[in-house]
Amino acid sequence: xxxxxxxxxxxxxxxxxxxxxxxxxxxxxxxxxxxxxxxxxxxxxxxxxxxxxxxxxxxxxxxxxxxxxxxxxxxxxxxxxxxxxxxxxxxxxxxxxxxxxxxxxxxxxxxxxxxxxxxxxxxxxxxxxxxxxxxxxxxxxxxxxxxxxxxxxxxxxxxxxxxxxxxxxxxxxxxxxxxxxxxxxxxxxxxxxxxxxxxxxxxxxxxxxxxxxxxxxxxxxxxxxxxxxxxxxxxxxxxxxxxxxxxxxxxxxxxxxxxxxxxxxxxxxxxxxxxxxxxxxxxxxxxxxxxxxxxxxxxxxxxxxxxxxxxxxxxxxxxxxxxxxxxxxxxxxxxxxxxxxxxxxxxxx
Amino acid sequence: xxxxxxxxxxxxxxxxxxxxxxxxxxxxxxxxxxxxxxxxxxxxxxxxxxxxxxxxxxxxxxxxxxxxxxxxxxxxxxxxxxxxxxxxxxxxxxxxxxxxxxxxxxxxxxxxxxxxxxxxxxxxxxxxxxxxxxxxxxxxxxxxxxxxxxxxxxxxxxxxxxxxxxxxxxxxxxxxxxxxxxxxxxxxxxxxxxxxxxxxxxxxxxxxxxxxxxxxxxxxxxxxxxxxxxxxxxxxxxxxxxxxxxxxxxxxxxxxxxxxxxxxxxxxxxxxxxxxxxxxxxxxxxxxxxxxxxxxxxxxxxxxxxxxxxxxxxxxxxxxxxxxxxxxxxxxxxxxxxxx
Numbered sequence: 001x002x003x004x005x006x007x008x009x010x011x012x013x014x015x016x017x018x019x020x021x022x023x024x025x026x027x028x029x030x031x032x033x034x035x036x037x038x039x040x041x042x043x044x045x046x047x048x049x050x051x052x053x054x055x056x057x058x059x060x061x062x063x064x065x066x067x068x069x070x071x072x073x074x075x076x077x078x079x080x081x082x083x084x085x086x087x088x089x090x091x092x093x094x095x096x097x098x099x100x101x102x103x104x105x106x107x108x109x110x111x112x113x114x115x116x117x118x119x120x121x122x123x124x125x126x127x128x129x130x131x132x133x134x135x136x137x138x139x140x141x142x143x144x145x146x147x148x149x150x151x152x153x154x155x156x157x158x159x160x161x162x163x164x165x166x167x168x169x170x171x172x173x174x175x176x177x178x179x180x181x182x183x184x185x186x187x188x189x190x191x192x193x194x195x196x197x198x199x200x201x202x203x204x205x206x207x208x209x210x211x212x213x214x215x216x217x218x219x220x221x222x223x224x225x226x227x228x229x230x231x232x233x234x235x236x237x238x239x240x241x242x243x244x245x246x247x248x249x250x251x252x253x254x255x256x257x258x259x260x261x262x263x264x265x266x267x268x269x270x271x272x273x274x275x276x277x278x279x280x281x282x283x284x285x286x287x288x289x290x291x292x293x294x295x296x297x298x299x300x301x302x303x304x305x306x307x308x309x310x311x312x313x314x315x316x317x318x319x320x321x322x323x324x325x326x327x328x329x330x331x332x333x334x335x336x337x338x339x340x341x342x343x344x345x346x347x348x349x
Numbered sequence: 350x351x352x353x354x355x356x357x358x359x360x361x362x363x364x365x366x367x368x369x370x371x372x373x374x375x376x377x378x379x380x381x382x383x384x385x386x387x388x389x390x391x392x393x394x395x396x397x398x399x400x401x402x403x404x405x406x407x408x409x410x411x412x413x414x415x416x417x418x419x420x421x422x423x424x425x426x427x428x429x430x431x432x433x434x435x436x437x438x439x440x441x442x443x444x445x446x447x448x449x450x451x452x453x454x455x456x457x458x459x460x461x462x463x464x465x466x467x468x469x470x471x472x473x474x475x476x477x478x479x480x481x482x483x484x485x486x487x488x489x490x491x492x493x494x495x496x497x498x499x500x501x502x503x504x505x506x507x508x509x510x511x512x513x514x515x516x517x518x519x520x521x522x523x524x525x526x527x528x529x530x531x532x533x534x535x536x537x538x539x540x541x542x543x544x545x546x547x548x549x550x551x552x553x554x555x556x557x558x559x560x561x562x563x564x565x566x567x568x569x570x571x572x573x574x575x576x577x578x579x580x581x582x583x584x585x586x587x588x589x590x591x592x593x594x595x596x597x598x599x600x601x602x603x604x605x606x607x608x609x610x611x612x613x614x615x616x617x618x619x620x621x622x623x624x625x626x627x628x629x630x631x632x633x634x635x636x637x638x639x640x641x642x643x644x645x646x647x648x649x650x651x652x653x654x655x656x657x658x659x660x661x662x663x664x665x666x667x668x669x670x671x672x673x674x675x676x677x678x679x680x681x682x683x684x685x686x687x688x689x
Contacts, residue, residue: 070488128674131433131488132628136674139615140667146660247660252611256492269486299507301607305500311493312479319483 052175053234060227068271069130076141078251081235086245095158116228120221145247165241203271379625380637404529423590431630432487436494438613440591449605473588477581502607509606563630
């Protein structure tokens with residue numbers, strides 16, 4: 001039992017289960033899943049479906065954060081990717097053709113790859129701090145998306161394109177299958193090869209890993225490319241869901257929610273050790289909380305207050321000072337004169 | 350901040366003197382670059398449009414960007430300590446709608462305005478305490494502040510609230526004009542904020558501590574400077590500036606709106622960086638940030654003169670930001686090489 005409680009995923013999963021249980025007690029229909037026309041329906045299925053864009057973005061963010069970086073541009077990349085895909089479909093004569101949609105999606109993903117590579121270039125080759133390097137694209141990206149759509153919200157009616165976000169395959173939503181596949185691929189590559197360990201090495205100590213012969217530059221570059229590509233898929237899903245490319249609303253604040261999901265899952269923002277399973281749980285917590293807030297009758301616009309409280313509680317619980325206080329109270333021995341504070345601060349660097 | 354100076358050789362060509370000056374004052378170079386860009390932009394726009402450099406147009410430049418000037422001042426304090434404050438745009442929206450709501454309920458202006466500033470200060474205090482006492486990264490702590498302020502703005506009101514209070518509208522409508530130039534109380538407030546910030550940063554113990562923390566927090570600590578208090582204080586200052594910007598924006602638009610200022614924190618950060626403040630902290634000038642805001646405002650104005658999409662503003666600001674960051678990299682790399 002004690003071993004179970006120490007597992008790094010213990011508290012995130014407890015939080016998720018608590019949310020589900022509380023919701024079910026208040027509203028028993030929350031947990032029910034029905035089958036209709038060979039498709040599963042229910043609040044839980046809906047959460048799994050709508051979490052797809054955030055899940056993909058958070059997945060990329062986990063890898064970037066593991067290298068001690070951060071990617072603020074994911075929302076902007078989503079906007080660009082959606083704008084590219086919908087503009088191509090809109091300009092083509094036949095929006096219902098699968099070939100058109102295929103070309104549009106591939107083009108959107110290629111553009112996202114290029115944007116991710118641009119971030120990776122700035123961080124790994126030029127050596128700019130990740131926050132600032134990705135801030136450039138965060139600022140300029142939405143402008144680019146607006147230019148692509150000529151400042152309008154491009155809307156299209158294309159059945160094959162909407163299928164990506166709202167369709168069903170084998171009883172399950174396609175969007176859900178996409179994020180499961182993406183998570184599986186990333187987990188396999190990171191955990192079944194040495195790449196995951198090397199990524200963590202770069203995040204824990206870039207200099208030491210370089211001396212040990214790890215090619216940090218390539219790994220960091222790859223992390224941003226991955227993040228860009230996943231954000232591109234998320235942009236396609238988002239625009240497919242609303243059947244429109246809204247350059248301003250697409251992926252707004254998603255970088256913040258993705259970072260929150262990664263932190264909730266137990267990956268430290270200081271880089272190094274990362275957990276993909278934790279990020280999945282973190283995203284599900286956020287989506288469930290979102291649904292709960294909606295259910296409580298709170299206007300969606302006010303929900304950031306709840307997330308702010310969650311962030312504050314989580315960061316305070318993770319802070320070394322609180323742990324020191326608890327330990328100090330437990331051993332009823334406080335040795336916190338100024339000298340030890342300084343040495344601890346030195347140690348924490 | 351180099352206090353050790355070798356005596357200047359009296360003789361020397363202009364080029365050599367320039368070299369010596371630049372070596373000593375490398376930190377001023379990005380700010381000079383920003384001023385140069387501003388002048389080039391203004392002259393270029395005048396040549397292109399012929400009616401750009403008019404007193405009315407230049408006065409409007411200050412008027413339209415008064416709120417951003419105040420935000421950039423607060424942001425400069427935070428960035429000088431090596432931190433960052435993402436919450437300012439949301440704080441501005443929150444305090445703006447808070448003030449508008451209080452005034453619409455008949456609460457007098459001498460209570461409503463302090464309440465706005467206090468609201469900003471409290472959110473700043475929360476961020477500062479999280480950063481200093483709970484070792485939270487400034488990025489994450491101010492992210493919590495961003496969410497909190499944005500959500501609270503919508504808690505106050507979901508729709509925009511019109512402001513009819515004569516005192517607040519006076520701030521915007523009064524035009525003290527001389528010739529074709531005019532200045533409004535909002536602009537005066539913004540410029541006074543800049544002046545106070547210059548004084549505080551360059552002539553007070555607190556200001557020197559801000560620079561010292563940015564230069565090296567550990568060293569500042571060992572020098573016996575009050576690091577903890579100063580670090581919390583810069584976030585409170587940024588919060589108060591957010592509240593003040595909320596007042597200016599409310600006066601400017603005549604209403605409080607909870608969706609105001611989405612993404613404004615990025616504009617403020619961009620203005621500070623273009624103005625020559627290093628994001629690693631320790632180097633930079635408030636007056637540079639003022640120049641940065643003016644560069645931003647001029648670009649915006651030129652684009653509206655050209656009748657092009659406003660989205661070009663974002664793209665050009667992004668490119669400028671990148672340019673300045675690369676220049677900063679070069680400067681930092683050079684100064685490290687000189688030291689070793």
